[in-house]
Amino acid sequence: MADKKMVTIDGNTAAAHIAYAFSDVAAIYPITPSSPMGEYAEQWSSTGRENLWGKKVDIMEMQSEAGAAGAVHGALAAGALTTTFTASQGLLLMIPNMYKIAGEMIPTVFHVSARSLAAQSLSIFGDHSDVMACRNTGFAMTCASSIQETMDMALVAHLATLESQVPFLAFFDGFRTSHEIQKVEEISYDDIRTLVDEKYIERFRSRAQRPEHPMTKVAAQNEDVYFQGRETVNPYYDAVPGIVQKYMDKVAALTGRQYHLFDYVGAPDATDVIIIMGSAADTFEWVVDYINKKGGKVGLVKVRLYRPFSAKDFVDCIPASAKRIAVMDRTKEPGALGEPLYEDVVTALAQQGRTGMKIIGGRYGLSSKDFTPTHAKAVFDFLARDDAWHGFTVGINDDVTGLSIPVGDKIDVTPEGVVSCMFWGLGSDGTVGANKNSIKIIGDNTDMNAQAYFAYDSKKSGGITISHLRFGKGKLDMPWLIDHADFVACHNPAYIGRYDMLSALKENGVFLLNSQIPSDEVFEHLTKDMQEQIINKHIHFYNIDALDIARSVGLGSRINTVMQAAFFKIANVLPETEAIELIKKYIKKTFLKKGEEVVNKNWAAVDAASAALVEVKVPETITKSYEPKRLIPDDADDFTKNVIERIMHLEGNDIPVSQMSFDGKLPTGTAKLEKRGVAAFVPHWDSTKCIQCNQCVQSCPHAAIRAKQITPEDMEKAPATFHAIKSNTKNDRGLLFKIQVYTEDCQGCGVCVEACPAKEKALELKPIAEERANGEVENCTFFEGLTYDNLDGLNMGTVKGLQFKQPLFEFSGACAGCGETPYVKMLSQICG
């Protein structure tokens, strides 16, 4: 093979790279987290990239996943090598066609970034519920645990389906693997070509339905012959494990990475063995190592070919010394005796006559619940107990049925030399994008490995983001969130007092804060708890006014490149000048399509960062500190206190089962409780310039700016800072008018400012702290309590219950913060 080509990519890219090679057609319908596979393939197709046979792949976007599956089936039947990418409900919609494709023995590979199914609630995150719902369809199923494996197993699947004629579903963990970025070896199409036997391609094409050789398919069979027809496929399925192993060996010869249908890792004389598939297999591998180094005797079986399940190969790889087995399933099937992998393991051991072992099953990591080495260790500790029960859960507190197991103190399995960094950002503030560039800079320009994972909630833009970056010389298959960090950056000062950012920081770690507070005062603006942690753990605390730089170079509130430069300066992973050069190079790559000017602004921001970075002198004892206000009223109901408030503080993982509703039901109107206060700048209303057109209200993507008419009686009770002006509407009641900005809901995007049509704009962005000091938080509360008065007579009504004087479907301004503005739709919903 040619020289290894290392690339820093995510799991979706790894899968799409192989799928593209083997496909004439990809019929798709996007669904998180599989969408990027389709997007990459489409991008490659549109730029003329060629598959193994020198053709562009035809990408067809259908009306739904059901349509995509039908198109796949049709294209395959017509003799086009076809693939698709999907997950979750999308995969469910493909089930009918999957039975048909498997029944007709048509080779294909479906690439699935496994995701939860909507049950009590929808979730976009990852687990194996969706692929397990397809285990009956007759598809073979492979599982990969990391980015590199995703590429390797996808290749094995594509080769094996062509020879075996059994269709494959190649899956990997949604988000954890699909969206994680790692430095991996890209297998070149030239190398792949050496593994493809053209006779299987020819056989596939010769089986197609063509006018030249007509045949009947999808006919009806009656009770006399259907059963026999169903049994014809047995030899093909029997052959699959051998074929898959053969291609695993060939891929090993090519790449040096050897896989087996089941891979055992651990002590040859292990007493306690875990069976698992997916990313958490790697977590367990670290912990097996950790425990065995301390004298333990444990091991781990990674399942790579789940269907057909080869009982002999499976049982053969379990050490004879094994006494206890825990089977870890990342799914839940209420009503079953256990989850699917568990039942398969019990059955395989029974079939092979391996008795006398204790076998229990457990659930973990549903919907991307982070599964850490500490959890893995807890499983081993639990398994060794005499009273270890089947059906346990790990990673939650089940105070209802008591199935959860105890989890001990956090352990750190990270080897020396790996640097772990966390970046707390605001969705769409550029933090994630900058960190993607950072990890590529490190991956592509050093001999270090590099890994990045971006945790964000389903709010996506506008929500919180935490970037987890690791780099170092050893292997970095660490599919869990960083809980022992060398470096923590807070890109948004609003997070102080709201989130616990410092617990994960190690002794002597670095904390970098973006704030507008002078560096000699900033320590006093931390909470007491933060101060204590900084002092006790000897944390190096840096402060930078990135916002000031961003604004001064014309980037508004886009502080990402400033923070990136500051990170490289502190982390010292590359010499500062080289780092700056590379940052600038990647900035150019990323932003050139937006124009030279944007590139230059970002370059200027990078240049200014170094000088603005200040190491804060940490006092020896705590000083006066910031006391965060409680996010919800003291008289809030139990659900708000026990669930919503904790989720707001990112403590949702600690919410016990008993606090969750059993049917996914929630109270309405809870969004109003989430006062996030994340905007650095919020609009200030100048009543003297306002023409009362209400376009600011109408344009706000987050409904954070409102208008009301106010009676003189109400006005008498207003706070001192609450200004209002005479209303323009025709009325004889002396009504007043006020535009109120909801400072804590505002995202600071400035759409309202742009929308203001007054000659002298009545809105202007001002620092949030200033507006808070102006009493605007209290003003909001007072305003909220006012009785709505009819705004009829104004150009356009804008608040709930009012009639609109003009249709509301023309304006299409977008929030510069989150980029999304279906605001016309929002308004029509509100005003319904």
Add this chain to the structure above:
Amino acid sequence: MADKKMVTIDGNTAAAHIAYAFSDVAAIYPITPSSPMGEYAEQWSSTGRENLWGKKVDIMEMQSEAGAAGAVHGALAAGALTTTFTASQGLLLMIPNMYKIAGEMIPTVFHVSARSLAAQSLSIFGDHSDVMACRNTGFAMTCASSIQETMDMALVAHLATLESQVPFLAFFDGFRTSHEIQKVEEISYDDIRTLVDEKYIERFRSRAQRPEHPMTKVAAQNEDVYFQGRETVNPYYDAVPGIVQKYMDKVAALTGRQYHLFDYVGAPDATDVIIIMGSAADTFEWVVDYINKKGGKVGLVKVRLYRPFSAKDFVDCIPASAKRIAVMDRTKEPGALGEPLYEDVVTALAQQGRTGMKIIGGRYGLSSKDFTPTHAKAVFDFLARDDAWHGFTVGINDDVTGLSIPVGDKIDVTPEGVVSCMFWGLGSDGTVGANKNSIKIIGDNTDMNAQAYFAYDSKKSGGITISHLRFGKGKLDMPWLIDHADFVACHNPAYIGRYDMLSALKENGVFLLNSQIPSDEVFEHLTKDMQEQIINKHIHFYNIDALDIARSVGLGSRINTVMQAAFFKIANVLPETEAIELIKKYIKKTFLKKGEEVVNKNWAAVDAASAALVEVKVPETITKSYEPKRLIPDDADDFTKNVIERIMHLEGNDIPVSQMSFDGKLPTGTAKLEKRGVAAFVPHWDSTKCIQCNQCVQSCPHAAIRAKQITPEDMEKAPATFHAIKSNTKNDRGLLFKIQVYTEDCQGCGVCVEACPAKEKALELKPIAEERANGEVENCTFFEGLTYDNLDGLNMGTVKGLQFKQPLFEFSGACAGCGETPYVKMLSQICG
């Protein structure tokens, strides 16, 4: 409870009776074999039948099963008690909504007549593939094995879902149970009402989404809380087995029929035990009895609550003496270690620590493959062998992977006093309808039990039908086709020499033939094999010219009531006069909607039957006999000989696995091979009256009448009986014209005769034997071999490749034979 009300109904009626009681709404989309449930419910609704709360059920037909599931979900969420009826692919389309309904813990019952899934081929017949594809959804699942159980288990499911809040899927075997008719006890709505606790209804309604108490559902949960949310349901699922047992006990108190989650039947010290669910459980019960009476030690566990699967209850009911277990699955999951029930049994035994037994799994009865006592005995014989393998199949010859087990000589478990009757008819000749009346007459008017099952292929009308009727004083839960008959009737003489009708007939049995052959000659018109069987088994042979009677009273070829009367006379199940009175009563009930005249004609037919029935004097040795012609040409290809020809002879069950295509692929154009010759009368063309309009050709629903222009040269080689006339088209080639009737393809419906617009009709129905004697079979062959000549210039072209002068979408005549005539569609397909 009130007096028992016995009714003679099918399984779909039994399920719908209960579903209707408990529902405000049923959202449906029909799919065989579940459609009748929806149809019954709709009929009841339209005639004002009331549910338990005095309301009519709202029936909503949606655009697909996906829509039906969505409507069910929506109606449930809005607080309406809602049900649906479905199967197979239809059920697959409901899976996404099923996860949601279960996730939201909404009580409902889906009634499913379990059916195969389309894989290598579609099949409308029954097995458990569809319900097994839903075992992951979180629905509880109950299974019924007979009509009575279908009603009883449906009731248990509806009661249990209301208390447990877990949704239920209540299933029973498609066709075998859904379409079988039995005399069962109907549980009255008054009795049901005593079992319903209104507080559960109120709780259900109070959980609905209503404007009065708004709440949020189907929200998104993130990785922090989804897992906890998913675990909230554990206590509810844990409670289901207890709740189901409680209602089983309550139903037992009401009806006297006691069920358990798992019911063991057989020797208390059995060594060999079968685990099974569905109708074949009853088959096994007969065989357990049969074997144990001969000194065997065998038993059987009937699974009634499949999900949640209660391991303890299951293992508790297996005798301590059990050494060998065979788990019978009516589904196939290629790639799995075994089918689902098998894996569950292995897991349950392991969990409960019951070791030291041999456990194997087997497949049977896929797609309604008949499962007989002989097969059940074969399973026990096989299980006792030391080399009994897992993954066996029974009922087929697997000469590819050798998984099928040997089946011994046929056994007969039918007790004394049960009369078994088979009626061979032509789909839509009225045989099935008349037999439905017959079994109701016996069920409703005697103290005997009664059972009827109607075997027909997916051709439905126009195909062959075999009605299997049993009656007698004992229990009749015999869910297999009759293979030991007391009475066999052949309603269509075309079946002589084509199908083996007499093998199933017992010593001294009765054979009733409808033929137009005089009774003193008819023996010579049987095949040699039939003659031997009649003589050797001392069979009483009756002949009747039912066609003559039917025609003479104005019923055309509708011979059903004549044959029914003849059956009652011979079977002597009721005194003849009483029987005739009842037949007439049921005729009136069935046909009154078609007018008094139709009733009178049928009454006249019944009156004439007795006199026309002749017992044939059977000679002591065979005489000259009918030698059937081979149905296919001798030079046909292997597929035609090995598959098609055998299927034509109803010997498809004997086709081994090796002869079936592995991907469901078939050659095209095989329909032409199936020369069925089932019409008693076929049209005769009178060339002198023909106006060459071709409307007969166009109107034929089976494309069995064709026109061609013939060159004078071709005409020279024509058989002597091949008449043609001068063509009306403008041509200078002396072309001739001929209408050819394909006697062996014709169904004898007479649509062509009606369509003929000539003043004096050019077509007239004549006995097929006459036309055969006229050489029309040979004429067809010659006609077929002629080169098509362009019919352009005629009013309408009709044969392949010709242009039509008029659009073809106006005519809508239907075949009187099969009742179905999408003939315009057929033509446009042919002429594409």
